Amino acid sequence: xxxxxxxxxxxxxxxxxxxxxxxxxxxxxxxxxxxxxxxxxxxxxxxxxxxxxxxxxxxxxxxxxxxxxxxxxxxxxxxxxxxxxxxxxxxxxxxxxxxxxxxxxxxxxxxxxxxxxxxxxxxxxxxxxxxxxxxxxxxxxxxxxxx
Numbered sequence: 170x171x172x173x174x175x176x177x178x179x180x181x182x183x184x185x186x187x188x189x190x191x192x193x194x195x196x197x198x199x200x201x202x203x204x205x206x207x208x209x210x211x212x213x214x215x216x217x218x219x220x221x222x223x224x225x226x227x228x229x230x231x232x233x234x235x236x237x238x239x240x241x242x243x244x245x246x247x248x249x250x251x252x253x254x255x256x257x258x259x260x261x262x263x264x265x266x267x268x269x270x271x272x273x274x275x276x277x278x279x280x281x282x283x284x285x286x287x288x289x290x291x292x293x294x295x296x297x298x299x300x301x302x303x304x305x306x307x308x309x310x311x312x313x314x315x316x
Contacts, residue, residue, distance in 0.1 A: 171277040171291045175302040180268040181312035183243065187262050189312060193220040193235050193247055199304040202226050202297055209234070216240055222249065227293055253283040271309065273302065 179186065189195060191214045196203045202224040209219045218237045223230060232251060235258075239246035243263055249256040254277055261272040277294065279287050 171275070171279075171287060171294050173275040173277075173294050173298040174272065175298050176270060176272040177302050177306050178265050178268060178270050179306055179309040179312075181309050183262045183264045183269040185312045186269050186271060186309055187243070187245065189309065190245055190260050190262070191237070191240065193218075193222070193237065195308075196222065199301065199308045200224070201300045201304060204230070206235075226297070227289070253281065254279050268313070269309075271305070273298075273305070 181189075192208075194206050194208050196206045200206075204223045204225055206220050206222045209221050210217075212218070214237070216237055216239065220235045222233050222235055224233070225231075231253065233249040233254070233256065234251070235247045235249040235256075237245065238248045243261055245260045247256075247258040247260075249258070256278075257276045259272075259274040259276075261274075263270050275294065275298065277290070279290065
């Protein structure tokens with residue numbers, strides 16, 4: 170299993186950060202691997218909402234369906250799955266001096282033959298985790314100027 174965690178602070182308040190991150194379609198703006206994420210249903214952004222994500226990692230394009238599994242006062246959990254992998258993205262947002270502290274935790278379990286690529290994917294996801302945190306910090310900091 171690949172486990173990646175990043176914690177960083179942003180200037181935006183926790184409620185604005187959680188509202189923004191609750192829409193997984195916003196990965197189009199901050200996830201460097203995402204090529205496109207589209208909501209696949211209607212209704213409120215709540216538990217059970219789904220998105221179709223197309224990402225490219227190490228030159229390989231993959232598609233995954235993500236479901237919002239948990240919405241709490243300070244935490245969101247998204248689960249993604251395809252035949253090659255299962256991903257669980259847990260985002261915790263807490264008030265901090267001058268804004269919010271954001272913790273992004275990824276657990277990626279490779280399946281079948283894809284499991285053989287786990288060591289290489291771990292290295293690549295460490296790099297992507299750092300790039301994601303930087304992009305996400307920039308995007309979330311812009312929420313304060315939009316408010």
